[in-house]
Amino acid sequence: MKHFLLILLCASSHLTAQESITEVKKQAFGNPLDPVNQDAITLLNRIDSEEEYSLMLFDHWQPMDVEGKDGIQLHIDSANYHIGQDKFFFINQKKLYELFPEKIHDITMNQRTFVYTPYEFEEHKVKPRYFEMLEAGEYTLLRKFEIKKEVTNDHPMGIAAATEVKYRHDEKFYYLRKGARLPEVVPTNKKDFIMIFKKNRPELVIFAKENKISLRSGEELKVIFAYYNRLAEQS
Numbered sequence: 001m002k003h004f005l006l007i008l009l010c011a012s013s014h015l016t017a018q019e020s021i022t023e024v025k026k027q028a029f030g031n032p033l034d035p036v037n038q039d040a041i042t043l044l045n046r047i048d049s050e051e052e053y054s055l056m057l058f059d060h061w062q063p064m065d066v067e068g069k070d071g072i073q074l075h076i077d078s079a080n081y082h083i084g085q086d087k088f089f090f091i092n093q094k095k096l097y098e099l100f101p102e103k104i105h106d107i108t109m110n111q112r113t114f115v116y117t118p119y120e121f122e123e124h125k126v127k128p129r130y131f132e133m134l135e136a137g138e139y140t141l142l143r144k145f146e147i148k149k150e151v152t153n154d155h156p157m158g159i160a161a162a163t164e165v166k167y168r169h170d171e172k173f174y175y176l177r178k179g180a181r182l183p184e185v186v187p188t189n190k191k192d193f194i195m196i197f198k199k200n201r202p203e204l205v206i207f208a209k210e211n212k213i214s215l216r217s218g219e220e221l222k223v224i225f226a227y228y229n230r231l232a233e234q235s
Contacts, residue, residue, distance in 0.1 A: 139232075
């Protein structure tokens with residue numbers, strides 16, 4: 001299995017009220033691969049030739065709407081998120097560009113919202129990265145995408161030659177309490193999960209039981225976070 005990575009140059013986009021998307025793109029550095037093609041980039045970033053997994057989040061490149069921290073809104077025709085490098089890339093005039101994240105408030109693709117925020121990736125070590133925002137409110141629910149490597153050995157004698165390496169997309173969930181600086185990992189234990197909320201715990205316990213909420217499902221976590229935020233707004 002061959003593992004290909006694109007060699008990408010950083011792009012810098014300083015967003016001001018007078019700038020158009022064309023002017024923003026002019027400030028970026030093009031990738032040496034010219035011309036580039038969305039399908040070719042996706043193919044080169046396939047992490048397993050026999051599986052459908054890719055380093056890119058979306059199977060097809062698609063439009064992206066960007067809102068800058070200064071309020072300006074930009075539309076990009078063809079973009080994708082690179083999970084392995086934690087970067088958004090877009091194509092303009094057959095050249096590849098990286099979206100510079102520090103000026104970005106949020107990104108919308110395929111009715112999904114992404115934000116760039118710091119988090120603690122190791123104990124006492126903090127760095128920023130992209131998260132998908134599943135629910136916003138007093139408690140914001142975030143999803144982080146990762147590439148996981150799995151090593152299996154099906155040989156009954158454990159012979160090393162029989163070892164097989166596979167890759168897959170993985171996701172991890174975080175919550176950000178209003179006023180907090182860093183998001184924290186969503187507990188998968190139900191008792192620990194209820195304790196992250198400061199109010200309405202009895203109501204949450206009843207709601208989770210009645211709706212059989214799974215703490216490992218993004219869609220079901222979204223439901224209970226939305227329920228809590230509604231309760232918080234009413235109190």
